[in-house]
Amino acid sequence: MFGTFRGEKFLKLEFLISAILLMSALVFSFESKKYKIDSTIEKNYEQLVVFKDLCAKLGKSGGSQTEILDVITGLNTLKEGDFVLKGDVELTLASAYVKLGDTQKAKDILGYLAGNGDDTITRADAVMTLAMRYINNEKSPSAAIAILEKYRSYFKGYRTDEYYLTLALQYNDVGNPVTAAQYISLASYIPENYTELYKRLTTLNWANYTRENKLKIIAMFYRLGLLKDATDLIGQYIAEFNPHPKEAETLLLELVTQTTKPYVADLLDRLAKNPQYQTVAEEMKPFLSDSAGNLQSDSAKVRGAYYYGLLSGLSGIKSYNSSLAMQYYSKFLEGDIDLDYAKKNLTLAIRNLLAYKKYADITNITMQTYRKLGIENGPDGIEKGISFWNGYSLYRYGKYDLALKEFEKSIAARPDDYFAENAKEYIQKVLKEQKLSLEEYLSRLEYLYITVTDANRKLFYAKVLFAFRNGYGKEILREKIIDLISKQSYNPIYTYTDDLIRAFQMNANYTKFVIYMRIGFEDKAKAILSSAGINDPLVQQFFILREYISYRNFDYAASFMWEETRDSSLNDNFAFLPKDLRMLYYPQPYDGEVQMALSRIINDQIDKNLIYAIIRAESLYMPQARSYVGAKGLMQLMPATANWMSASLLGKKDVDLYDTGLNILLGTAYLSDNIKAYGYISAIAAYNSGYSIIKKTKERYSPDNELILMEIIPYKETRDYIIKILRNYYRYSDIYESEPLKVKSPPVKAII
Known part of the structure; x- marks a missing residue:
């Protein structure tokens, strides 16, 4: 027995030594190739x-x-x-x-x-x-x-x-x-x-x-705008x-939501004569007029599109109407509902109800929607924002257990997002009301994660835990989450691994790839990736971005950075990508200039990550960026604003806004003044669109706090801008492992 034990121990040691030698050989081989490329x-x-x-x-x-x-x-x-x-x-x-x-x-x-x-x-x-x-x-x-x-x-x-x-x-x-x-x-x-x-x-x-x-x-x-010809082909x-009929409905719905020209009515009239398509044709006709008559349709998609049109009309500073929103959404719930339109329509209804503090109505219609979709008892929500606002409304009425579940749904949808961070904050408020510690709560979550057998619920608990964890524990959960996701469905972004990077770096054409990237031949670089079996456009984007960032070519990297803001699949899974890849999308290339600005501008509501969040949103790190309205540089300052800030801070005007240090200093000073004057979220909104719309929204609706203010700002561009800045900020904080700022905002008491 003793001899066998010694033999097993020796074999394990031998295997470990072999693995170390193999890894060393691979590292040496790549370093040798890297040296050769650099030399070439x-x-x-x-x-x-x-x-x-x-x-x-x-x-x-x-x-x-x-x-x-x-x-x-x-x-x-x-x-x-x-x-x-x-x-x-x-x-x-x-x-x-x-x-x-x-x-x-x-x-x-x-x-x-x-x-x-x-x-x-x-x-x-x-x-x-x-x-x-x-x-x-x-x-x-x-x-x-x-x-x-x-x-x-x-x-x-x-x-x-x-x-x-x-x-x-x-x-x-x-x-x-x-x-x-x-x-x-x-x-x-x-x-x-x-x-x-x-x-x-x-x-x-x-x-x-x-x-x-x-x-x-x-x-x-459709894509080419040939709607008359598309109508003929349909x-x-x-x-x-x-x-x-369901396939015909899909084709026609796309048509009637894009044009109401007479040729569409002609097609619908012809189809209505065919018993097979009579119902489909008739349910499309309300889209062709402004009639407020009831829609006669059992189709979830048709009804969803119709009520989306009605709810979309309830926007603008003077257009929020909680009564009409409830009326339209209640009608929408009377028939079958489509998940995509439930998401769109419920979001619009909630925005109207928030404007008038109708928290009970928010909970009522959200729970009705869950029941209609058959998800009232499951871990899945409809959309992260909907889950958050339902949780918020439940919290306001002291329904803490239900609120906790909704906040967890918001986190699981995208753990590194704006709504997730606010949900984490409100979970701690719920725990305080329940006289529970965060450690007790996380221990319960961990127990559920370990013991549950359902794969969806296991993934749900893992994502919520992931949002709260730090350090090594977070990295272990990241690997577990990727494994769970990969077992459910194939996602090519998870093929971007160290092994794939090393394999490509050892490819015979890798040297050419790097050289093509350095001289701006991007199409040829993509062709080399394809020849190496790397065909997914998003994974190709990772490799190309890696090269651009390595030599600080932000002008070329910008298009890839912009794509990240629009790709929902990439955003939903971003938190689980390798850290070095996330750092490519969220680099810190101007640390000296940022630290200098922070040393001059004393404000405990600003840190390095917030400045980078603004830079990323405004210029995608391009020092020479210029907008169509004349804003310049990394933080996109208007010359008039810059002159005002420069005269106050530096005692001079007409400074070079393409100078990275000066632009960051003046932009940070401007942001600081806005935060002191208006508050955190209002300052971010004002940075984008000025304070006028914020002031009007506050005066008209008197929102309870800045979170609600952000949601009911009537301009989609401003709402999206705030969410983008805060998402950037929380991602920077996560990637570079720094504690987010404790934003000063008034607490909200429960309504009991």
Whole structure:
């Protein structure tokens, strides 16, 4: 027994040593490759700068022979050396010869690269350039078609839409509209200048498309604003396939919510004569008039869209109406309800009720909605804001156990969000009323998380616990949550792991990827990711953002940062992403300037994370940012505001607002003055839209606190801005593990 034990112990030790050696080898291998990449870039740095300049000079050249010859000489010099991007040099050289008029040399270079380029990207570029040469200069669409068809395998994931559109145009020109229509229908994006061609070809070839393609074409017609033509195609589609009334309803609902033109009424009248679609057609007709008559429909989606239109009218500083909101929403609840419209309509109704402090009505309609959707006893809410405001209303009436459940739902929906942070605060208020400590509450949650067998409830409790935990315990929960989510459904964002990063960094084309990123060839960088099997657009975005942030190229990173604010899937799962990825989206690139501003502006309601939250929302970290109204720099200051702050703080005017240090100092001072004058949330709103709308909302509705004030501000842009700033702030606090500020706001007593 003793010998066996020693043997097992020895094997475990041996395995551990092997694992350490393997990891060390991988780290050494990557560090060696990183050194090689850095050395390659350093070695080629001057040539890369020269190449980029030559490309720019060729692009701007007006055709001067001397300029073009200079470019050709420079490119030939790069070609003859051991420059790392020789294929790209040859492509550019071909373009230069075209401009010079030496078309044969250009064709020879392109023909060679098409079959013998260094990689698929270079070969695809050569083929497309050669095809465009045949089209524009030799007026030979047949030659263009031949070479594009020959090398079609090059265009999988790279210049794909361009490939389809070019072939469609050329087949159309040679009198083959059927093949042209097949190619144009494959494109996922149709540029404006192709709209008429797309319309003509797809309409002409309609009979030859599959049912799936026809639905895709109708959707594209909507996207292109071809509503009259979409109406005609919907009529043809229904006549041809006799789809289920629910499918017809979906198609028609999209139409009637976009246009009320007479041609829509004509289609509905025709469909009403068909017994199969009579009900569907009749339930759409109220959308075509402003009649306030009752909607006659059993369809959840149709009814949802109809009452959404009515509730949307109850907005604006003088338009909130709690009685009408209750009337419309109660009518909405009388039939079947659709989850998406329940979310939209209940949010609008709650906003009206908050304006008039109708907390009991909020709880009443929310609980009715839960029952209608069959979720009154489950862990899922409808939407994080709805759960929070229902919890808040229940708390006001002393229904603490029910309030606690609603606040937990708000947290579980998105644990690092504005509503989640406020829900955490109110949970602690509930616990105080119940004479329970936070530790006791979390212990109970942990017990439920460990013992519950239902996967949805386990994930729910894990997310709530995650929001309260810090340090190592939080990281363990993060891994557990990702595992639970992955078991329920595939989400490609969780494939972005250290293993994937290391595998790509060891890819033969990784050096080229980095170089393409450094010189701004983003499409080619994406093509390299695709060739490495990294095809998901969001995961590609992670890799590209990583490179931009590594060398502080915020001008190029900005579009990816902006996308993060709009992608609900990314936002809902953001808290569970690896820390280094979250830091890419929320960097701290101006620490010296921020610390200097904080040392000058003394205000315990401002910290580093709040300044970065404003910078992210206002300029996405771009020092040279300028808005269409003239706001400048990182914190987007108007010159008049900056002059006023600068005269007070620095004793001078007309400072350079593109100076990062000055912009942050003056922006911080302006924010500080607003907080002192108006309060925390009001100051954030005023930073975006001025104080006038805040003042009017306070005077008209006298909200109980700033949370309600934020929710009932009638301007969606201002509401969204406040939520964005505070979400940014809480994410910064979480990522960099700093305690959020204790915002000073008056406590709210329960109504008992």
